[in-house]
Amino acid sequence: PLLPATGSYAEAAGRSMPSVVNIYTTTAPSRRERNPIVEDPFFQFFFGDRMPGGRGEGQGQAPGRNPGPGQGQQRPQSLGSGVIVNAQGYIVTNAHVVEAASQIEVALADGRRAQATVVGADPDTDLAVIRVELPDLPAITLGSTARMRVGDVVLAIGNPFGVGQTVTMGIVSALGRNQLGVSAFENFVQTDAAINPGNSGGALIDTQGNLIGINTLIFSRSGGSQGIGFAIPSETVREVMDQLIGSGTVTRGWLGVETQDLNAKLVESFGLSGTSGALVSALVRGGPAEDGGVRPGDVLIAIEGKPIANSSALLNSIAALKPGSIAAVTLLRERKEVKLSVKIGTRPTRKRA
Numbered sequence: 001p002l003l004p005a006t007g008s009y010a011e012a013a014g015r016s017m018p019s020v021v022n023i024y025t026t027t028a029p030s031r032r033e034r035n036p037i038v039e040d041p042f043f044q045f046f047f048g049d050r051m052p053g054g055r056g057e058g059q060g061q062a063p064g065r066n067p068g069p070g071q072g073q074q075r076p077q078s079l080g081s082g083v084i085v086n087a088q089g090y091i092v093t094n095a096h097v098v099e100a101a102s103q104i105e106v107a108l109a110d111g112r113r114a115q116a117t118v119v120g121a122d123p124d125t126d127l128a129v130i131r132v133e134l135p136d137l138p139a140i141t142l143g144s145t146a147r148m149r150v151g152d153v154v155l156a157i158g159n160p161f162g163v164g165q166t167v168t169m170g171i172v173s174a175l176g177r178n179q180l181g182v183s184a185f186e187n188f189v190q191t192d193a194a195i196n197p198g199n200s201g202g203a204l205i206d207t208q209g210n211l212i213g214i215n216t217l218i219f220s221r222s223g224g225s226q227g228i229g230f231a232i233p234s235e236t237v238r239e240v241m242d243q244l245i246g247s248g249t250v251t252r253g254w255l256g257v258e259t260q261d262l263n264a265k266l267v268e269s270f271g272l273s274g275t276s277g278a279l280v281s282a283l284v285r286g287g288p289a290e291d292g293g294v295r296p297g298d299v300l301i302a303i304e305g306k307p308i309a310n311s312s313a314l315l316n317s318i319a320a321l322k323p324g325s326i327a328a329v330t331l332l333r334e335r336k337e338v339k340l341s342v343k344i345g346t347r348p349t350r351k352r353a
Helices: 010-019 029-033 041-047 234-247 264-270 288-292 311-319
Strands: 020-026 077-084 090-094 103-107 113-122 127-131 153-158 166-177 188-191 203-205 211-218 229-233 257-261 278-283 299-303 326-333 336-343
Touching (some): 010 153, 010 203, 020 090, 077 211, 090 211, 127 234, 153 211, 188 211, 211 234, 229 234, 257 311, 278 288, 278 311, 288 336, 299 311
Antiparallel strands (some): 020 077, 020 103, 077 090, 103 113, 113 127, 153 166, 153 203, 166 188, 203 211, 211 229, 257 278, 299 326, 326 336
């Protein structure tokens, strides 16, 4: 809801702006050439990449800064945003912002600058944690999307085009947006708040100033904001950052299946009553599902008693399980319900459910 008295969002923005940082990364050209994600034009647009011949103030130069000796053309610079999540110097950003960086510099809203190190990255969610050694860091308050509704007002904070910290306003356009094909785990908050190149890794906050998402991508034909932006929800941010801070990696459950969503034709073919569930199209040989008795053609309808709506829901349900645990898997086979006990494996990076 609108803040009372003035209807202004200045108070919410003021609470969060000190926690949002600008991130400048330096990438050796040889490493950059081998990085398909940074070279992807889609990520270049959103990342705000300062490439030779691009829109920066000079070749390989971050806005408002002069390149050091020998750094102009040899060490391209890129920019993004990040969010301070605790006073110990941990900052959450996007994995694609820092994954190819040979050097990372963080600029705080109060003018301080520091070199950062990568604590860990999770390509499956496009999240990463970096750390700086500075005192008196203003950590943001993590909120929740559980009570967010389509139509709620949100604010995006970041460094678009390198012009400096900027706040834009919009609404929640959709919740739980998935199947976009941009990352393994998709449960995005969609917003029409203006998100532009350089905002990647910045904050999406509610009207109380709480973090509800990390801005991660846009759909755009021009490279600029067209009102279709996506943020990783705070629940995912919290889960991933806790694991990265604790161990530097993220561990998830794995079933070892390839699945597809059900459509009307498949429902008719398999004699099903609805389109809820995930059809097993293939198994990983020697994987948990095959060892547990799952077969191609089975329709997975529940995990641990919780219904499975589609392949995306299956992926998220399995990932949340502890590797080594025994999961109750309910499926339909030849129009009959079958219950199996399957030992959950450890998910390899960038694999299916």
